[in-house]
Amino acid sequence: MSTKDWLEKDYYKILGVSSNAKPEEIKKAYRKLARENHPDANPGNAEAERRFKEVSEANDVLSDAEKRKEYDDARKMFGGGGFRFPRGGNTAGASSMDDLFRNASGGGDSFSDIFGGLFNSGGRTRTTSSTRGPRRGSDIEGEVTIDFVDSVIGVTVPIQMISDAACSACHGTGAKAGTVPRVCPTCQGSGMQTSTSGGVFAVTEPCVDCRGRGMIVDDPCPVCNGSGRGRSTRSMQVRIPAGVTDGQRIRLKGKGGAGENGGAPGDLYVVVHVSPHPVFGRKADNLTLTVPVTFSEAALGAEIEVPTLDGPAVRIKIAPGTPNGRTLRVRGKGVARRDGSRGDLLVTVEVVVPEQLSDQAREALDSFAAAAGMADPRKALFAKARSAGSPGAASYGAASHGAGGGHAASGSAAR
Template identity: 35%
Template sequence: MSQDLYELLGVPRDADADAIKKAYRRLARQLHPDVNPDPETQEKFKEVSHAYEVLSDPAKRASYDRGGDAFGGMGGGFGQGAGFSFTDIMDAFFGGGAGQAQGRGPRSRVRRGQDALIRLEIELAEAAFGVTRELKVDTAVVCETCKGDGAAAGSKPVTCETCHGAGEVAHVQRSFLGEIRTLRPCAACRGFGSVIPDPCRDCSGDGRVRSRRTLTVKIPAGVDSGTRVQLSGQGEVGPGGGPAGDLFVEIQVAPHPTFRRRGNDLHCTVTVPMTAAALGTQLTLPTLEADLAGEDSEIETEFALDVRAGTQSGTEQVLRGRGVPGLRTTGRGDLVVAIVVDTPTKLDERQEELLRELAELRGEESPTGAVGPQHKSVFGRLRDAFNPH
């Protein structure tokens, strides 16, 4: 078996570090004791590992090239040579490069900012038909003094002297397998690979400051409470002047004095006198659009509702297309009008006389309450309407 380290690895004497590493990885996969447990192969693996340990170190390789002893420092146990690293074996199998302290490298100071959320209360008509609002938001913005790099004027970040710009430092732990090297973020530069000796006074080196600004947000028609409108790139600017996150505007719809919303339908209740319900009438009701109409607006602000003669309390009339527009659909919901008949509670002498005369004419002066559903008196129907079973 040849004792020349270059021949052991199968590389020429002028091979560079990458060629030596690739040759070692190839042989380690073939000769590792977990793959070939026979004693001869294990011995070969030790020789190859030691050859790599010498030739991968520039100082040791130079000493060997000058005629130094190739195996003078090799011990009798696995992994107990002159500084052989267990992570070199892991590197050979998984390509991680941990044995050469090749980690993830320095992390960037520039990172994306966080998303922001604000809540905006609007009126029902604004939610139904859309509105444009100006908002004042308090978020992080790029520092105008340092333009985001965090350094004071006339200065700049410098390479960290502890990690030499790697952003990581190697920690070595010895075990029965040899040296186990792990990479950890450099504490001196917090993993950035550089430090800011003279931070910007306005942002303290963060590259961003908090500021209040005004944004214009367009609320689409059909939104409801809980709907979120996304404004891309209007959130918090990231550290180091990084790209901003998004701003989400969460809608809260204020209660309306007349209309109640259920999905895309509107509901309202109107009260009519008993005589109007019996004789029929026409009512004038406001539209939801009336809340947005100005003095010179051509928007329809009211409409006529026909109450048919004999309308009972609790009757609902559905007016198609007078509800709320759909958020992501065409068309509008309906307006549902519930009618409540108002029975008088106080009558003067003349009113009572006329009402009794009407009851006598209709044969309803002594209702029994035992009639069937098709022959109830007007008083019985009114009673049932206000006392539903």
């Protein structure tokens, strides 16, 4: 609490107790007044809301033994809250505390700087609850789910906005029904903080703990999630740029909560969720696609068509002898980039082996195997195993092809 408030405000009078009231008397008086002036009991009553904050502020000082002692010492030093300068003389017409502070601020050191040591505030962060300056609006975060295709090419989606009207459930307090927000202990309800650096420079900004509201909600309203604002039917169109990734946060400057006292509005953050595609995948700025080909196409070579995400199909060449798993690149058919260029489409070849063969097909393959005269593709494998000392590799040769009394084993596909 600033020096000015401690000198001008009579917290005992606000709570209706004497200056020598015991802590239990203060607590009882606060609870009674807080219940009478709570926003839930007085919806739309600005005077009751002001009174509620005033009572909470008084209780915050008087219920704390250390703050209460500092408050009492200050009032004794300056006349018990009736501190006034006489008119004329050296005060330059400062007839009230407002005049004193106004004149002091124009002369370099402020009044609270002069008496800062009294309240242990010199050289540290101080708070002020004098006339509130402009407050920046709160940031708002929303979520949207878009299709995979829209994430690649961009899309405009509607998002429901939060209105400036008070939430009907909590009446604008942000607290769950039946609970009471408490005064922020950092800024003492002012919503503003003044940070000093070496006692020379001072910067006033919204309190980081209560985000400029002056109150802290421990049990937020489930309807508005503690914002105190109600939902409206108004929606705005948000452009999701091309190339957005799943989980990316998009910032829309100035589209958040409205500012107060001429303050700038907050920002809107949209978290984008992207639904998976049944065919295409994504790797950075490239799209991925797995294309099945027949054994003959892979062995002899072929020219095949493959689909693209947002355009007509393209033709690609499969070179003769293409192995399973080889990746081919189709340039410019991937994800759009900010500079206007696009990534590539990465096509992975998957050789399809027929599960059943006709007698004619089987004979043809036997003839192919005999004509091809291919060397045993596993010979090098076992050679490496033998050099590494694998016992099972030594029997390779006689046992291969089921000859020489070798052991036959059946295998199953891994799942």
